[in-house]
Amino acid sequence: MDYTIAxxxxxxxGPEVTAEAxxxxxxxxxxxxxxxxxxQGLIGxxxxxxxxxxxxxxxxxxxxxxxxxxxGAVGGPKWDNPDANVRPEQGLLGxxxxxxxxxNLRPVSIHPALIDSSPLKADRLAGVDMLVVRELTxxxxxxxxxxxxxxxxxxxxxLCIYHQHEIERIVRAAGELARGRRKKLxxxxxxxxxxxxxxxxxxxxxxxxxxFADLSFDVMLVDACAMHLIRRPADFDVIVTENMxxxxxxxxxxxxxxxxxxxxxxxxxxxxMGLYEPIHGSAPDIxxxxxxxxxxxxxxxxxxxxxxxxxxxxxxxxxSAVYATVEAGIVTGDIAKPGQTPVGTSVVGDAVxxxxxx
Ligand code: IPM
Ligand code: MN
Numbered sequence: 001m002d003y004t005i006a007x008x009x010x011x012x013x014g015p016e017v018t019a020e021a022x023x024x025x026x027x028x029x030x031x032x033x034x035x036x037x038x039x040q041g042l043i044g045x046x047x048x049x050x051x052x053x054x055x056x057x058x059x060x061x062x063x064x065x066x067x068x069x070x071x072g073a074v075g076g077p078k079w080d081n082p083d084a085n086v087r088p089e090q091g092l093l094g095x096x097x098x099x100x101x102x103x104n105l106r107p108v109s110i111h112p113a114l115i116d117s118s119p120l121k122a123d124r125l126a127g128v129d130m131l132v133v134r135e136l137t138x139x140x141x142x143x144x145x146x147x148x149x150x151x152x153x154x155x156x157x158x159l160c161i162y163h164q165h166e167i168e169r170i171v172r173a174a175g176e177l178a179r180g181r182r183k184k185l186x187x188x189x190x191x192x193x194x195x196x197x198x199x200x201x202x203x204x205x206x207x208x209x210x211x212f213a214d215l216s217f218d219v220m221l222v223d224a225c226a227m228h229l230i231r232r233p234a235d236f237d238v239i240v241t242e243n244m245x246x247x248x249x250x251x252x253x254x255x256x257x258x259x260x261x262x263x264x265x266x267x268x269x270x271x272x273m274g275l276y277e278p279i280h281g282s283a284p285d286i287x288x289x290x291x292x293x294x295x296x297x298x299x300x301x302x303x304x305x306x307x308x309x310x311x312x313x314x315x316x317x318x319x320s321a322v323y324a325t326v327e328a329g330i331v332t333g334d335i336a337k338p339g340q341t342p343v344g345t346s347v348v349g350d351a352v353x354x355x356x357x358x
Contacts, residue, residue, distance in 0.1 A: 002035045003309055006066040008059065008095070010044040011079075011088060012282025013292035013345075014072020020294035020349030021070060021301040024318060027353040028305070032314045039066070043095065044074030044088035044282075054091030060098050068308035069095070069275040070301060073282035097137050101267035101275055102166065103173045104134040104246065105303070108253045108263065113327045117258035117335040120230065127234035128256050131181065133174040134246025136267055138166045139196070141243045162196045162242065164203060171204045173268075174240035175212040184237035185212070187219045188245055200242065222249070229253055250279055259334040261293025264300035266307050274308045276300040290344040293332040295322055298352055321355035 007022065009015040025036050041059040048054050054074070063069045074088040109129040115122045143159030171187075178185040187204045189197035201219060208217045220228065222245045228235070229249065233256050241249065254260045260280040267275040278296030286292055299322060306315035326335070330351040333342035343351075 001033075002037060003068070004066045005036050005038045005304070006059075006063045006069045007038050007040045007071075008043040008063075008069060009040065009046075009072040010074040010091075010282065011046055011076045012073055012284045012287040014044075014074070014282055016072075016287070016290065016292050016345050017278065017294040017297040018070060018072040020345060020352075021297040023349050024298050024321075024352050024356065025301050027356045028314045028318055031317065031356060032311070034309075034311065034314065038070075043071070043091040045076050045079040047091055048079060048086050048088065052086065054086055054088050055094040055098075059091075060095065063095060063099060063275075064273075066273075068273060068304045069099070070297075070304060071095075071275055071277035072297065073278065073280065075282045076284045076287070093141060095275065096267055097142065099267075099273060099275060100137070100269035102135060102137045103170055103268045104136040105177070105266045105268065105307075106132040106134060106246070106250045106253070106263065106279055108132065108250070108257050110257050111323055111326055113323075113329075114258035114262070114335055116337050119255055120233075124230070124233060125256060129182075130233070130236040130253070131177060131238045132246055132250050132253060133170065133177060133238060133240045134250065135162075135166065135170045135241070135243050136246075137243075138162050139243035160194070160196050160244075162199060164199070167200050167203045168207060169270075171207050171240055172211070174238055175208065175215060178215050178238040179212070182237040183215050185215045185217050186225075186236060186239045187217070188222050188225045188239055188241040188249065189219065190222050190245070191219070192221060196242065204240070225249060226252060229256070254279060259293060261296050261332065261334045262299070263296050264303050266300070266303040268307060272308050272310075274304065276304040276308075290346065291333055291342075292345050293334050294345050294349050295326070295352075298322055298349070317356060318352070321352045321358075324355045324358075325351040 009018045041062040140158040140160040191197040263279040302315040302318035305311040336342040
């Protein structure tokens with residue numbers, strides 16, 4: 001079968017890590033008899049530099065005409081002025097919104113070979129296998145933004161707004177995902193303070209009672225969740241939460257997996273089309289040095305095969321090749337253990353490709 005994939009490499013380490021994922025996709029295609037036609041598009045800082053916009057029209061059109069999108073990362077010091085009118089992050093938020101990708105899946109598990117790479121104690125990490133389902137197109141990220149000067153100086157506001165249908169569809173998506181796992185769903189909110197959270201809580205409680213009575217369900221305040229992620233991470237199965245809480249908690253949870261460089265993500269909407277990206281950023285401090293860990297992006301390409309193209313066997317082949325590479329100790333500096341010599345980005349990518357052919 002032939003598939004089309006839009007590739008938005010973006011800034012910083014984005015081009016380096018997506019290049020490795022593309023090698024892996026070509027190899028898996030070879031092995032299973034699929035052809036992936038890839039086409040590059042501009043997003044983020046590089047798009048600002050060449051077109052003046054962080055998300056050019058052509059990029060949106062390219063994504064809409066593709067079966068799936070693979071994205072690297074956006075942003076960097078060159079475009080860091082928070083007062084600028086155009087910022088790289090607008091590209092990422094814009095493409096999520098333009099494609100209607102409201103469900104962001106961020107799985108967090110730790111391979112046994114990486115337990116010593118995590119800053120957490122090994123006994124806390126046994127059995128960690130969770131999926132954070134982050135709402136991606138609502139909340140304060142997309143509510144009205146204001147910045148004005150009043151009599152007593154400047155003021156600013158970010159409206160945090162959620163509509164019933166936005167909450168219901170993500171809760172249903174999370175419920176279905178929990179059903180295919182350990183059947184545990186946790187709603188994370190701040191219902192003791194936020195009205196939006198109180199709406200989330202009442203709608204979620206009702207939906208779970210009426211449609212997901214087979215799941216075990218609990219609610220947790222986001223501050224307590226931040227603590228329990230470290231204290232008893234193995235207890236979590238599926239977490240569903242709003243946009244900003246999901247952003248913050250998944251950076252924290254990535255430490256359970258050893259490194260940000262290990263965590264993939266999938267952003268899905270109502271159809272099959274999805275956007276796949278590592279949860280890490282553009283890492284300008286190591287960009288262009290060939291040091292970046294490409295595994296989060298390679299694992300994102302496995303999620304792409306699974307969720308957008310329905311190629312489960314090929315997805316698993318990539319995941320097995322990644323784990324075999326990690327087990328062989330062929331790793332970048334972020335996850336190298338004492339005594340292990342870190343290798344470069346493309347060496348890791350080549351090792352995954354070699355294990356795919358085995
Ligand atoms: C992420 C990132 C983005 C977000 C930024 C770059 C806008 O942190 O994907 O987690 O906040 O969603
Ligand atoms: Mn983030």
